[in-house]
Amino acid sequence: MAKKIVVENREWEKKENKFKYCEALENGNILFFDAPPFPFPQDEIDFLLKQKQGGSAARKNIAYKPQIDKITNHDTKDPASALRLKEILSNYSKRVTEFLSVLLSPYAKQWKHDYASFRPFQEKGRKLRLRARNDLLHVDAFPTRPLHGSRILRFFTNINPTENRVWNTSDDFAELAKHFAGKVPVPQSPGYDLLSRLTRKMKFFARKAGVKVPLRSPYDQFMLQMHNFLKENQQFQQNCHKDRWEFPPLSCWAVFTDQVSHAALSGQYALEQTFIIPQKALLCPEKSPVCVLERLSGRNLVDTELLQKQLHL
Numbered sequence: 259m260a261k262k263i264v265v266e267n268r269e270w271e272k273k274e275n276k277f278k279y280c281e282a283l284e285n286g287n288i289l290f291f292d293a294p295p296f297p298f299p300q301d302e303i304d305f306l307l308k309q310k311q312g313g314s315a316a317r318k319n320i321a322y323k324p325q326i327d328k329i330t331n332h333d334t335k336d337p338a339s340a341l342r343l344k345e346i347l348s349n350y351s352k353r354v355t356e357f358l359s360v361l362l363s364p365y366a367k368q369w370k371h372d373y374a375s376f377r378p379f380q381e382k383g384r385k386l387r388l389r390a391r392n393d394l395l396h397v398d399a400f401p402t403r404p405l406h407g408s409r410i411l412r413f414f415t416n417i418n419p420t421e422n423r424v425w426n427t428s429d430d431f432a433e434l435a436k437h438f439a440g441k442v443p444v445p446q447s448p449g450y451d452l453l454s455r456l457t458r459k460m461k462f463f464a465r466k467a468g469v470k471v472p473l474r475s476p477y478d479q480f481m482l483q484m485h486n487f488l489k490e491n492q493q494f495q496q497n498c499h500k501d502r503w504e505f506p507p508l509s510c511w512a513v514f515t516d517q518v519s520h521a522a523l524s525g526q527y528a529l530e531q532t533f534i535i536p537q538k539a540l541l542c543p544e545k546s547p548v549c550v551l552e553r554l555s556g557r558n559l560v561d562t563e564l565l566q567k568q569l570h571l
């Protein structure tokens with residue numbers, strides 16, 4: 259079960275703590291900060307809190323893509339307010355990155371700076387299709403952006419001035435994989451049979467022709483299946499051991515969400531920044547989901563040929 263590791267008193271600046279927080283995360287724990295460990299101007303928070311919850315609660319979160327400096331899923335008709343929103347999310351993204359470059363310095367040179375998101379919706383009672391529901395326990399997986407064994411690290415901030423953000427967590431990936439071995443099929447190793455080699459070839463051609471087909475490794479396929487299996491498994495959702503987490507106003511937390519099973523039960527107005535951590539940057543790679551799964555199944559689940567193609571196409 260995930261433990262709460264309180265980070266305080268600028269302990270991250272001490273040399274002896276260089277590896278402490280990366281190890282805590284890789285052991286399936288949650289780093290907790292009772293206030294943002296970087297400047298967060300009140301006028302930026304006030305602007306975000308004024309963003310109205312849209313008519314459809316089925317809408318996605320607002321995403322900020324740092325590589326192209328763009329926001330998506332934002333429906334404002336007012337260009338000045340869209341620009342201000344983008345500026346605030348960009349500022350948040352930069353400040354989190356700058357801070358984590360110190361706190362998690364062993365990762366900083368190799369991570370991929372992924373999307374930030376603003377979550378203006380009340381999670382309690384939010385109407386989403388079952389597989390998209392945030393209030394059901396799950397481990398994260400990306401349906402359209404395969405990770406080939408890289409990790410999903412997320413940093414959150416609750417900017418709601420009065421309401422806690424409430425999570426449940428349950429067992430970590432290693433326990434879940436052991437428990438559900440056999441129920442969630444582990445795909446065959448890459449290039450195992452003629453059909454999988456042909457499918458792979460067709461995907462290469464499709465991508466060369468400009469069609470955005472995700473090149474999933476067996477690991478990515480498994481993680482998606484596991485994500486869906488857990489959300490659809492009523493018995494697991496009802497009977498598994500749960501720990502309740504209350505994240506108060508202005509607190510922050512960081513966690514590997516592909517490892518710690520989690521559910522957001524309630525709360526409105528949170529920010530989040532994602533980092534993709536490659537296997538080679540990890541301090542304890544043997545604890546990562548891909549290694550756990552390869553040990554359990556005795557199969558190679560990362561397709562290095564696909565990975566190279568993905569990087570170059």
Ligand SMILES: [Fe+2]
Binds near residue numbers: 396515
């Ligand atoms: Fe999640």
